[in-house]
């Protein structure tokens with residue numbers, strides 16, 4: 254005898270899809286209107302990299318996120334396809350231990366979801382930026398501390414809690 258187990262699960266409608274991007278490679282795009290302050294997606298940070306020495310260059314650049322306390326995670330889709338923009342429409346905020354991508358402005362259907370890699374970033378890279386925004390900085394420099402002061406002040410409210418704790422002294426200097 255066979256038993257069918259039926260479980261009712263209410264899934265959050267998926268607000269994004271992965272497509273080719275004009276910025277670089279693949280990107281993540283809105284499939285519905287998303288309001289400023291609304292959650293876009295939750296990141297899956299359960300794939301912790303235990304041995305960083307095994308990472309290939311490609312993985313370091315494309316598939317990993319380097320968080321506080323030396324934690325490195327193998328990013329999963331769709332978040333691993335989110336490109337950088339110097340004029341971003343989202344930021345990342347940890348809520349109840351989960352990193353959430355949150356809209357910082359209204360996002361229309363078809364808009365590419367981007368965040369500024371310098372928010373919560375403390376690494377150097379000299380990759381040319383192709384974000385195409387009017388205020389493009391020219392290089393994809395994922396380092397908050399190398400941003401112009403005006404930009405740093407604008408981004409202070411968007412910094413994630415681990416970044417604020419890790420760099421509290423440097424951030425205090427910027428606030429003064």
Ligand SMILES: C[S@@+](CC[C@H](N)C(=O)[O-])C[C@H]1O[C@@H](n2cnc3c(N)ncnc32)[C@H](O)[C@@H]1O
Pocket residue numbers: 274276277278279280314315316332333334335336337338380381382383384393
């Ligand atoms: C997490 S991946 C982003 C998704 C990637 N486009 C893909 O196809 O999966 C990060 C890498 O994408 C590239 N990238 C992201 N944003 C970029 C930008 N604004 N300009 C140039 N390259 C960018 C860089 O090589 C960066 O190391």
Ligand SMILES: [Zn+2]
Pocket residue numbers: 338339340382383384385386388389390391392
């Ligand atoms: Zn740019």
